[in-house]
Each structure stands twice: as structure tokens, then as C-alpha cells.
Amino acid sequence: MKPILSVIAASLLGLVLYFGLFGVVIDKPLSVGIFDRVYSQKRAYGQALDKPKIVLAAGSSGFYSDRCETIAEESGIPCVNLSIALALGRETILQQVKQVAEPGDIVLLPWEYRLYFLNAEDMRARISYPYIVRHEKSFLKGLGVRRSLDALFYFDLDYLFAALLETENYVGGKRHGFDKEGRMTLQGDYRGHTAEVAAKYREKVETAGSSAAETRRIAEMVEPPAGLMEFIKWANANDITVYGLLSPSVDSGELSPEALDKMRAWFGMAEKGGFLEFKGNLQYPYTCFFDSREHLQEECQIQHSRVIGKGLVEQLRSNSQPED
16 A cells, blocks of 8 residues: 555655646746747736727738727727737636727727648647746636646657746746847837838748638538637627638638638627728838738838728727618
8 A cells, every 4th residue: 555655755746846847946037938928018007008908919911910009099999909929728818808908999800811720639649738838827717628738748858948048048048039128019010110121021022922812611610619609709799899801811812701700700799899890901112021921011011000900990980870
């Protein structure tokens, strides 16, 4: 009996040390911790805003391509841009919105097309799990039992050594580009990615094609993206307006009509909100893009956001008109 108890005690001690090490002590400050630092600034700003406010959330396309600063100017409604990186995953992005959105608020989801169909296995290879375990443990309950366990036991020696190396570099003064002062607007938008800076990425963007091709994958989907319907139900129960809208894409590709129909149906489940549509489907020439086919350069980011702000105002005005 004693040997069994010793094994159990040793196992429990091992688990405590494992979770303490990876859940509290060890971090990757340049590839995981950076997203906590950026999000903490955005969250603090959003939670301090008066209601109603606009909460915009997507992956890095939302960070680079959408500008809450401009949307707020056009709409007269304060706006916070929670977007950081697609690699955080749908569930994490939606949980972040829940931390900031309140009754009466408007949520805009200009998701990258990949964000609709990436599954749990795709996200495991990214940063979602280590980010949640290290920085947002309350998000584990939103993953379900199987994926929560998968996240908790994500770590290994390779991760430990990589984290120690990143920490050494960070302490030595190395910084992620997002850490640079002045890189974000007060509202949480990326800035400084001008057409002049974008010139060095021109060939890369021109040969990358259009993300519009990814909408064919959405057209093939049988079920809505995991987590989206649950989020919309939560928004409905909390008097929060939810609008889906297209991510900007290079105009060399055509969007799938079937995919658009599915997006309309999914976001149509929102009691307040729906699917915002724009002439030209928010497609632009490749010269409008920065360093990828999903990131608009600053001048086009501002113009794109003016279109969104004006479109939102028109939609809200239309919604307020009494029915005949």
C-alpha cells in the first residue's frame, strides 16, 4: 500500500510542479506574452469607454486593416479594436470580446476567411493553448473538457527550452514589433504601415493571390464555425448587437456566392445586427495591401474604415426607422 501511495504522491507533486511551471512561471515573452501585453492595453481602454461602444475583433487583418479611430469619427460611437492575431483562435477572440462588450454595445466581426473554418487541430499548432494556460485560464471552460486537457498538457521540454531562450533575449532588450511605442492608436489599431513602408513587400503581396479563394472552403461548411452560434446566443441574451462583415481581400479573386449566403444566415441569427454588406465586397487592388494579402496599408486602412463607419451608421439608422 505504501509504494502505491508514494507513487500517487509523486504523481500529484509532478502535476503541481508542471502546472505551476507552465501556468505561472514560464512564458514566451516574444511569441506568446506579447499578445497578452497588447490585449491588456486594448481591454483596459475598451472597459473604460462609455456605453454604447463598438467592439471590433478579428485576427491580424482586423489589427492592420480596420481602424477604430476612424470608425469612431464616422459613427460618433467610441470604438475599441481588440484584434491581434488569427493564431489566438475563434474561441479566444470571442472570449476576449465577452470581457469588454456590455449591454447596448455593438460588436463587429470582420473575420479573416480562414478563421471560419480552422478547427481545433489547426489551432493546436499555433499559440492559442499556451496563451490561454499562461494568461487567460478562465477561457479554459470555453474549450470543453477534451480541449481543455489538450491545452493543459500542451507543454514539453522543447517549449521549455524555447521559452527560456526567448526570456533571455527579452531580458537582453529584444522586443516584438508590437512592443514599439507609437505602433498602436489609442483605440488599439495598428499604425505606421504606410504605402512607403509597404513598398518592400510589393512583390510578395502581388504573387500571393487573393484570400477570396478561401471562401470556397466556407461554402463547403455544413455547420457554423464552432463557438459562433453560442456567442450570438450570449449576445442576444445580453442586448448586444452583432454584425459580421467581410475581411478585405485583393480584387483579383472572386468571393463564393454560397459562402456569402452562409455568412448571412449565420449572422442573421443575431436578434440585433446581422451581416453588413458593402458595394465591391471590400475588395481592393494589391497596391492597397501592406505585407500580406490580408493586411491593408495605412492609407487604405483609413479609407476602408471610413466605408465601414458610414455603412454602420446607415444600417443603424435604417434599423431605427419604424416599420410600416
